[in-house]
Amino acid sequence: MLVGLWTRDVRNLEEARIRFGSGLNLIVGANGSGKTSLLEACHVLAIGRSFRTHRLARVARTGVGAFSIAGELWDSIHGQSRAGVEWKGQRRSRLNGQWLEGHWEIARRMPLLSVHAGSFDLLTGAPEERRRLLDWGSFYLHTDFVQQWLLWRRAHEQRNAALRQQDAQAAERFEPVAAAAGTRLTEMRASVVEHLRRHLNASATSGMRQGLSGEIDLAFRQGWSENETLADAYARGRTSDLERRFGQSGPQKADLEIRLAGRPVREASRGEQKRVLNALVIAQGLVLVGINPGGGAPLLLLDDAVAEMDDAGLERLIDAIATLQWQCLVTTVDSEWGWRVAKRYPGTQMFHVKHGAVEPQPMAD
Numbered sequence: 001m002l003v004g005l006w007t008r009d010v011r012n013l014e015e016a017r018i019r020f021g022s023g024l025n026l027i028v029g030a031n032g033s034g035k036t037s038l039l040e041a042c043h044v045l046a047i048g049r050s051f052r053t054h055r056l057a058r059v060a061r062t063g064v065g066a067f068s069i070a071g072e073l074w075d076s077i078h079g080q081s082r083a084g085v086e087w088k089g090q091r092r093s094r095l096n097g098q099w100l101e102g103h104w105e106i107a108r109r110m111p112l113l114s115v116h117a118g119s120f121d122l123l124t125g126a127p128e129e130r131r132r133l134l135d136w137g138s139f140y141l142h143t144d145f146v147q148q149w150l151l152w153r154r155a156h157e158q159r160n161a162a163l164r165q166q167d168a169q170a171a172e173r174f175e176p177v178a179a180a181a182g183t184r185l186t187e188m189r190a191s192v193v194e195h196l197r198r199h200l201n202a203s204a205t206s207g208m209r210q211g212l213s214g215e216i217d218l219a220f221r222q223g224w225s226e227n228e229t230l231a232d233a234y235a236r237g238r239t240s241d242l243e244r245r246f247g248q249s250g251p252q253k254a255d256l257e258i259r260l261a262g263r264p265v266r267e268a269s270r271g272e273q274k275r276v277l278n279a280l281v282i283a284q285g286l287v288l289v290g291i292n293p294g295g296g297a298p299l300l301l302l303d304d305a306v307a308e309m310d311d312a313g314l315e316r317l318i319d320a321i322a323t324l325q326w327q328c329l330v331t332t333v334d335s336e337w338g339w340r341v342a343k344r345y346p347g348t349q350m351f352h353v354k355h356g357a358v359e360p361q362p363m364a365d
């Protein structure tokens with residue numbers, strides 16, 4: 001749970017200090033006030049990346065060239081932790097006063113899920129987006145994920161470098177490690193698909209699926225022929241890989257096919273896609289909770305919740321989150337909608353954002 005957040009020089013937010021509630025937190029403000037920037041700060045703190053840009057430099061307030069974000073976290077395994085991330089030409093992360101090598105340790109203590117304008121890329125964009133979903137799940141489900149992923153990526157890049165240099169012997173030398181780590185990585189990804197598939201059809205997502213023309217189904221493509229091992233795929237493809245100067249099969253080619261009513265979800269309507277996204281995000285959260293009951297509940301970020309969804313769809317999503325008792329930050333320009341939600345779910349916290357300043361809103365009786 002994200003108990004408190006402090007940010008400096010994140011986009012138009014000069015400085016913000018917030019104590020969040022453990023349930024629904026509504027962030028209300030006009031267009032351009034800084035609502036998405038606040039969610040972006042949470043995302044950077046949790047994952048070390050933004051959901052709006054690959055370049056953290058862009059997150060820093062124009063003219064400043066640096067930003068800092070700190071959070072007070074709580075989970076049932078570690079108790080209270082203090083996490084921080086700052087950027088000044090490069091990213092540095094720290095946990096409980098110690099500088100970290102990467103950002104993994106914070107991600108583990110702050111599992112986060114988000115739905116925002118870019119989330120549609122998961123359904124309609126490049127396979128990379130869906131591989132990221134599979135790797136996200138593998139990270140939480142399997143303790144050897146980081147080790148195997150780093151092993152595979154290094155061996156894969158070394159093999160590709162050898163292919164570029166037309167050195168068949170060197171390429172072959174990296175294949176055993178790439179095949180072993182790549183096979184394990186693929187097993188983990190397949191297990192995530194199984195978990196997601198099960199939760200997608202669970203009762204917790206039934207509200208999100210209501211009104212859809214059929215079932216949501218997932219099919220995993222591992223990145224090479226199902227009829228051979230990865231070691232065999234590397235060996236069989238080596239001559240052709242040398243001609244092309246890069247490896248054509250392996251985990252870097254994996255994809256997840258998402259189908260609605262038997263058709264690729266990219267052909268579904270925007271409203272249907274939004275429901276599929278919402279069902280997927282709840283399924284992801286259930287995967288986390290399933291690993292660590294009681295301690296693994298995610299922080300959910302919903303940017304511009306009212307956009308692109310009918311009232312019934314939105315109501316069912318908020319209902320599901322409230323029932324599951326997950327912490328959730330929801331932004332909206334619609335303060336009337338915000339007050340309605342706050343009235344319906346006791347314990348909801350409300351914040352108002354105006355010209356980059358965030359203020360808690362006292363709740364009406």
Ligand SMILES: Nc1ncnc2c1ncn2[C@@H]1O[C@H](COP(=O)(O)OP(=O)(O)OP(=O)(O)O)[C@@H](O)[C@H]1O
Pocket residue numbers: 010011012029030031032033034035036037038058059060061062304333
């Ligand atoms: N690096 C930056 N430095 C300063 N301001 C920035 C930076 N990047 C974006 N902005 C500005 O910050 C403001 C807040 O943007 P943000 O996307 O957070 O608004 P929002 O409240 O989510 O708006 P909307 O409701 O329209 O989505 C915008 O005016 C934007 O132009």
